[in-house]
Amino acid sequence: MTLDIQDLTAGYGRKAILRNISVPAIEPGSFVGVIGPNAAGKSTLFKTIAGLIRPLAGEVRLGDRSLAHLSRRDRARAIAYMPQAYGCNALLTVFESVLLALKQTSGWRVREDNLTQVSATLASLRLSHLADRGISDLSGGQAQMVAVAQTLVRAPRMVLLDEPTSALDLHHQLSILGSIRSQMKARGTIVMAALHDLNLAAKFCDRLVLINQGRILADGRPEEVLGLDAIGETYRVTTTLETTRRGSFFVDATLDHHP
Amino acid sequence: MSELTAGTLQSGYASRTLRRLTLLVCASCLLLLSFVVDCATGPGGYSLQTVAQVLADPFVHGARLKVIVWDYRIPVALTAVLVGAMLATAGAQMQTILNNPLAEPFTLGVSAAASFGAALAIVLGISIIPAVGGLLVTLNSFLFALGTCAIILLATRLKGVGSETMILFGIAIFFTFSALLSLMQYMASEDQLARIVFWMMGSLSRASWEKIGLGAALLCLAIPFGLMRTWSMTALRMGEATAESMGVDVARLRIEMLISISLLAATAVSFVGAVGFVGLVGPHIARLLVGEDQRFFLPLSALVGALVLSLTSIISKSITPGVIYPIGIITALIGVPVFISIILTTRREKLS
Numbered sequence: 004m005t006l007d008i009q010d011l012t013a014g015y016g017r018k019a020i021l022r023n024i025s026v027p028a029i030e031p032g033s034f035v036g037v038i039g040p041n042a043a044g045k046s047t048l049f050k051t052i053a054g055l056i057r058p059l060a061g062e063v064r065l066g067d068r069s070l071a072h073l074s075r076r077d078r079a080r081a082i083a084y085m086p087q088a089y090g091c092n093a094l095l096t097v098f099e100s101v102l103l104a105l106k107q108t109s110g111w112r113v114r115e116d117n118l119t120q121v122s123a124t125l126a127s128l129r130l131s132h133l134a135d136r137g138i139s140d141l142s143g144g145q146a147q148m149v150a151v152a153q154t155l156v157r158a159p160r161m162v163l164l165d166e167p168t169s170a171l172d173l174h175h176q177l178s179i180l181g182s183i184r185s186q187m188k189a190r191g192t193i194v195m196a197a198l199h200d201l202n203l204a205a206k207f208c209d210r211l212v213l214i215n216q217g218r219i220l221a222d223g224r225p226e227e228v229l230g231l232d233a234i235g236e237t238y239r240v241t242t243t244l245e246t247t248r249r250g251s252f253f254v255d256a257t258l259d260h261h262p
Numbered sequence: 263m264s265e266l267t268a269g270t271l272q273s274g275y276a277s278r279t280l281r282r283l284t285l286l287v288c289a290s291c292l293l294l295l296s297f298v299v300d301c302a303t304g305p306g307g308y309s310l311q312t313v314a315q316v317l318a319d320p321f322v323h324g325a326r327l328k329v330i331v332w333d334y335r336i337p338v339a340l341t342a343v344l345v346g347a348m349l350a351t352a353g354a355q356m357q358t359i360l361n362n363p364l365a366e367p368f369t370l371g372v373s374a375a376a377s378f379g380a381a382l383a384i385v386l387g388i389s390i391i392p393a394v395g396g397l398l399v400t401l402n403s404f405l406f407a408l409g410t411c412a413i414i415l416l417a418t419r420l421k422g423v424g425s426e427t428m429i430l431f432g433i434a435i436f437f438t439f440s441a442l443l444s445l446m447q448y449m450a451s452e453d454q455l456a457r458i459v460f461w462m463m464g465s466l467s468r469a470s471w472e473k474i475g476l477g478a479a480l481l482c483l484a485i486p487f488g489l490m491r492t493w494s495m496t497a498l499r500m501g502e503a504t505a506e507s508m509g510v511d512v513a514r515l516r517i518e519m520l521i522s523i524s525l526l527a528a529t530a531v532s533f534v535g536a537v538g539f540v541g542l543v544g545p546h547i548a549r550l551l552v553g554e555d556q557r558f559f560l561p562l563s564a565l566v567g568a569l570v571l572s573l574t575s576i577i578s579k580s581i582t583p584g585v586i587y588p589i590g591i592i593t594a595l596i597g598v599p600v601f602i603s604i605i606l607t608t609r610r611e612k613l614s
């Protein structure tokens with residue numbers, strides 16, 4: 004099922020933060036990176052798609068259904084949203100916290116296949132060794148990976164990841180985004196991830212959406228979007244898109260002027 | 263290799279679940295034992311065996327013993343169990359929805375409001391709903407406790423009131439009603455003052471079969487009501503944003519739980535007076551034993567709360583033969599050091 008975001012205007016109260024956002028035809032299995040500076044409206048966009056904020060105008064359609072017509076439970080089943088990581092002091096193990104995410108949309112009783120699903124998700128993200136640890140004892144990076152596991156375990160049609168790698172070291176940035184990409188491609192699940200690292204975005208995304216001040220400035224393939232002058236203007240830096248000998252490309256950025 | 267790991271993870275979870283179920287059964291057995299001992303404790307010096315036989319068959323040792331056990335001791339012992347369970351359930355749920363381990367009926371001002379309601383009835387004979395005699399005090403304290411819960415409930419609906427604000431709000435309510443209570447005490451005659459003080463210290467002697475029926479009915483509704491929402495409640499412990507992202511309607515869950523909490527807390531406090539600490543210690547011990555999966559945490563909190571108040575009842579009768587000390591004093595004097603030693607000796611991260 005494709006996802007279409009049509010003329011979305013949304014914000015908190017009557018104040019609009021997103022203005023006329025349209026991201027048409029997001030294909031199943033595609034990995035869409037949402038980039039833009041701090042306070043550009045990335046989190047607001049995710050919360051609106053996840054249904055935590057009611058749009059002031061416009062709509063989000065999954066297949067031929069408008070998300071506004073889905074019940075809270077059905078929407079949670081279709082779309083798994085991972086908010087930016089926050090600490091938590093609950094006395095739960097990692098295994099329990101992932102099971103918990105799964106149980107929100109599937110009956111009260113814990114069934115054998117629920118446990119299998121949790122183990123498989125933890126194994127796929129290489130988190131099995133953490134299963135019996137308390138979630139309040141995890142490091143920031145570990146907690147973030149567990150939050151990813153909580154999102155993926157629900158086997159939704161779409162996952163929304165708000166800065167999924169902000170607390171991870173280089174190795175885990177690559178391994179987590181790599182696992183997410185290959186698993187979701189295999190399942191045909193749409194991934195939308197807010198990313199700050201343009202080079203990570205270039206490496207993993209099929210499509211990039213550049214947002215600033217609640218408006219879409221660019222939408223296209225990574226090499227197209229990252230080569231635009233709009234990137235430099237948005238981040239207030241000078242950028243050049245370089246190609247490596249192996250054929251991949253990266254963004255080289257310098258500050259325009261030193262204060 | 264990964265197959266093996268997955269199997270290990272699942273058997274780990276299964277054995278933890280079994281351990282938790284065992285703990286629930288153990289707590290139930292201890293509670294039953296404590297209840298029987300409570301019934302056997304008191305003037306007359308009847309043996310545990312004799313009382314146990316009367317519990318099983320009321321007239322086995324004659325009418326006199328039937329009256330002592332069934333009309334005096336069982337109502338007191340059952341009230342201890344029910345009120346302990348109600349206070350601990352309310353405490354456990356309050357702590358979860360307010361995300362604060364210090365929340366309980368006492369700290370949120372519900373007990374203070376109930377005490378003021380009782381004092382108002384004792385001193386001025388003022389009641390919100392006309393009632394007679396001893397019921398006047400109970401009914402008034404119930405209504406004031408319920409009213410306070412309603413105020414807390416309304417406050418949660420205000421925009422921008424987070425869980426920290428709720429606790430501050432509760433403390434404000436606590437001080438307001440404490441001041442009003444002092445005013446009542448200042449205005450009271452010597453006889454009325456004695457009654458207020460006695461009410462505040464908490465006593466199980468106000469037990470009756472009607473109250474027990476009411477309390478049991480309420481618990482029979484509240485515990486399944488809470489158990490149906492355990493997955494959402496556990497999700498709430500992961501943080502409000504995470505719970506909402508998982509599809510939990512947090513605002514609605516808070517209101518539903520607060521209604522249940524209000525009824526439990528108001529009923530418990532109006533039955534026995536202001537007994538603090540049980541609503542705090544029950545959930546705390548339960549949390550240390552089984553963690554915060556609410557399917558185990560909620561029932562175990564209720565059982566531990568019931569056990570604590572039942573043991574308190576035994577102690578209150580055993581210190582000086584023939585004298586029953588107010589339970590509020592016992593819970594504080596003996597319970598607090600025990601509680602602190604539990605906190606200090608149990609490592610927080612012990613989860614398995």
